[in-house]
Amino acid sequence: MTATASGTAVGAELALEMYGRMTLIRLFEEQANELYRSAKMPGLTHLYIGEEGVAVGVCSALRRDDWITSTHRGHGHCLAKGAEPGRMFAELLGKEAGYCRGKGGSMHIADHENGNLGANAIVGGSAGIATGAAFSAKRRGADQVAVCFFGEGALGQGLLYEVMNMASLWSLPVIYVCENNLYNEYTHYLEVTAGDILARPRAFGLETREVDGQDVRAVYAATAELVERARAGAGPSFLLANTYRYHGHHVGDVDRSYYRTKEEEQLWRDERDPLALLGSWLEEQRHATGEELRRIEEEARSEIERGLAFALDAPFPDASQVTEDVYV
Amino acid sequence: MTATASGTAVGAELALEMYGRMTLIRLFEEQANELYRSAKMPGLTHLYIGEEGVAVGVCSALRRDDWITSTHRGHGHCLAKGAEPGRMFAELLGKEAGYCRGKGGSMHIADHENGNLGANAIVGGSAGIATGAAFSAKRRGADQVAVCFFGEGALGQGLLYEVMNMASLWSLPVIYVCENNLYNEYTHYLEVTAGDILARPRAFGLETREVDGQDVRAVYAATAELVERARAGAGPSFLLANTYRYHGHHVGDVDRSYYRTKEEEQLWRDERDPLALLGSWLEEQRHATGEELRRIEEEARSEIERGLAFALDAPFPDASQVTEDVYV
Amino acid sequence: MSSAPSAQVVLELTFAQAINAALKEELARDPAVFILGEDVAEAGTPFKVLAGLVEEFGPERVLDSPISEAGITGLGVGAAMTGLRPVVDIMFGDFLTLVMDQLANQAAKTHYMSGGKLNVPLTLRTTMGATRRSAAQHSQSLHAWVAHVPGLKVVLPSTPADAKGLLKTAIRDDNPVVFIEDKMDYAVKGEVPDGEYTIPFGVADVKRPGEDVTVVATSSMVRVALAAAEQLEAEGISAEVIDPRTLVPLDVNGLVSSAQKTGRAIVVDEGHRGYGASAELAAVIAEGAFWGLDAPVRRLAALDVPIPFSPPLEDATVPTPDLVAQTARELVRG
């Protein structure tokens, strides 16, 4: 998870680590989908499959004591920042052993120990929180950085512009990471997003970068540079990562033909898959053999299986806990 | 008040009309200040003196059936759009004969007959309303235009960005007029406004113009062009008008030295006064003699005096009216 | 119902279908009506409540918006002031948090501040209700907030028939109306008269007459109250279930008379208990029926905790038929 931001070229060790994390996310999400389909999971959840390169590329350029804020589609961010699958599954199932004692569920997982200030079910709702964490870092003289993950749908929320203005005024160490997966729920973003996305943060004086979100090495390199800037006191930035979600908006969104084609989905899966792209590169560079990659996958799979078993076995909280944690 | 937008050069007739309106606003505001100082006015009010060129330049390029939304500093907009001083004074005094039966007061004067949808005491609060009026015009196939007046302080409100996005997406006939008088209450705007003002609307795809707000002819010309665009279906725009308020943020803001210098104030009064600038131009162009300008001023003065007398004489509403007008 | 149904035919519709029918009829009746919201067009909202409307009325009348709740509400206010009748869709009631300025400071006050000259015929539809395992930011019932704002009307329908008739009234009302649908109701079926009818605001409806105890219930709590009444009947306790249907205007007389008749009252509401709608309803009854009450008015409402995700916890937050029945027993048996 640790990385020096001095050089942006990604070496074998880091690349393999990122491959492992992305695989873990992919398998976690497949399992989450399965939990839904087998009616073991209460409610719905939003899968991150297809977007793994963004969370892993960004979080690999962060320290453990850096902060992130996350979204309704937050499992990837949470795992990339270092969380354990078992306690995450437990949270998804509403079990007491979950990161939030089962009170938060998929849309609110927080993992304070690894600097995850929480997923947020209000689109754009965490923009202020991330900015405030950056403010706190600066005020306390710490050199921590805060990353605000959000989907391109959050560009519709006025709050984002209010806080980018302050981040810029006060040179706060915050990076706004826009995960553009093309859709706001069931509506293509171009139908609801005018003008030029990057011109928006630029107008507020933020440094901006655009990156192929399916290329985890590129995401890492761009983030590392922005983190270095932020730590050096050069202020906030905005990273636009272009990506795609393979599944529905949530696990129940199965018939998607009225808003996008099967061909489009297939194209991304076949040609732009972040795992496949990194895997090929690792093999081409002879950083790893196919065999080694499969071994990484197997390790991830058994970690997921152990986590799942732990979560399925774990008890629900006692109803009496409902009134705990309202106030400190 | 009517104006064709085909040519942007301002002729003698229009210039004289604008001179009259600006004078009326100046005298109205001086009287409002006097009402406060003589303890005849309930509460406080925000004077528009110094900014007359913006309201008059913009509204002179509008038709009576075009709409405006206004601000806490709204007397100028209201008069420029055609309101009568008498009913305005009555409103400022809380009299039943006021535009809003005394219920709105200075910060909420609306004059539906002349297309003024109301002053608004929430900074930026009318951005949605103006955008909605433009939406309505377009949907109904009318060729009306909506103008949203706001101070540069409203650039801090997220709502503005939310609605500019929609105005741009749907090519709505709305013009956002930012009156940059340098101060958000007692704070210089540069302390709280990052980046580049005009880059903000541009990022959302709006057409933008910047204009010297003290030059009413320039304001008129820029607005006329933007109105023509809007009526032609070419969509929304943003006009940045640089201006200055001579008085305090409100009538009670008398000791201002902690946030701006007397020299700065004097400079604007001496060198950038919109009335003086237009007056000189009229004389230079031989559109009017000093004598004629004084006559215009005298007419305005007597209109103000008549209006004031009317308002002072008018009765307060009966307390029973307090429960009327909550619902239609 | 103010207008008699144009036909005696009665349909079996879900709550969602009833809402859809009301919107369809009003879109067809009045070209000034339009719908604005997130994913309201092809998707027909995540709850599929608006299915088919964009196909019938086109994207000019049913518009997908950006995720800008404040912006679309503000746009709705301006459109309503200038000749249109917007129906703004706020997906989850939890997002009322984002539109309170446009609702409370703009929509609600425009008519009054303008001395009656301007008005805002805006309908804002949104949702309420927990127990969907949606956690704290997608489960709130915030009707008390909007009911506290003079100038807004607030509707909480509990049956498909009420939903349809009240929504048509809301859209035709010249004031801003907040119309709140319980998500758990969408799939519930009920009889709905076919064709044109409206239901006036401010008229409580007795959903089940009774003699021993009055249960004032709102929204989906009406079903909870009716289930409790069934239980109680078996024990010889006759409960009257009465639904105010609109919180503003409120049928104070309807509630007070019922409580006076039975001598005992319980209020059941899904908002949080503290400073919630149940407080107003209880206070109004306690004051109006004081001399006729044999026991204090009891309030049942959502626990004063953020709604938890975990099923056993979430289920403990909302009043159940058992709880209502138990409370009624306590009141009746002393």
Place this chain on the structure above:
Amino acid sequence: MSSAPSAQVVLELTFAQAINAALKEELARDPAVFILGEDVAEAGTPFKVLAGLVEEFGPERVLDSPISEAGITGLGVGAAMTGLRPVVDIMFGDFLTLVMDQLANQAAKTHYMSGGKLNVPLTLRTTMGATRRSAAQHSQSLHAWVAHVPGLKVVLPSTPADAKGLLKTAIRDDNPVVFIEDKMDYAVKGEVPDGEYTIPFGVADVKRPGEDVTVVATSSMVRVALAAAEQLEAEGISAEVIDPRTLVPLDVNGLVSSAQKTGRAIVVDEGHRGYGASAELAAVIAEGAFWGLDAPVRRLAALDVPIPFSPPLEDATVPTPDLVAQTARELVRG
């Protein structure tokens, strides 16, 4: 008061000076405390309440913000989650409309949603109160909204001494606290113990003991109630005036015991009547003191109209000493 004043010296301070003193002491005591808001630095707010603080603590601790209420509240939430103790200044309570998402969905729920792992020691100071001729968008008293949100604490001080002690408690509290000051109180003077003391939340204060009728009053309505009590005393009616001081947590026992003692209760609050704080206070008393009450609990609150600008109209919206006294007479004389 939880901590005894460090000195017996008593100062005569205005309410504004008491607030200023609390902030000054807390800024000096804890480097994590900072103030963020519009015109809070050199201007010291339009009400001049913060005068001198930026000069003493510097612009790093007292920051002028853009006019971005939602943004500064959100920033405050994030700063509070990560080691600071922000005091966010929202100039007029009417602008709570703009921060409800950050307050209700973020600040209030973070501790619970995180299973107790994160917490938000944020203090949000804002104002309430009418009769300043400020019209509908600058005169509201919206405390009922925030009091309805589990996870927030809500403080309404009525005297300079309470204001100081309660604000210090608020800043030290590890939960989000909404602290609401009545603008009409700022110039009111009162005795304030010099030096360090705090006042615990959830303890109602009897501002004047009495026997015949309980008047529960909040914020500036305490002064109105005390003036009414003076009038009533001359007529031989002894009114007990009790101030809950914090709406959340609420000292239910304190209010109920007083009402039980006197047998009659009036609630006086400056929020709107409908679905307002007066409903909760009245409901709690009506339920808790039911068997001891000789008459229904009466509620006096702001009229359910947007606050009008015109003085004769505005004056008709808010409870007055005469109205409180008249209501007490009706209750006592039957």
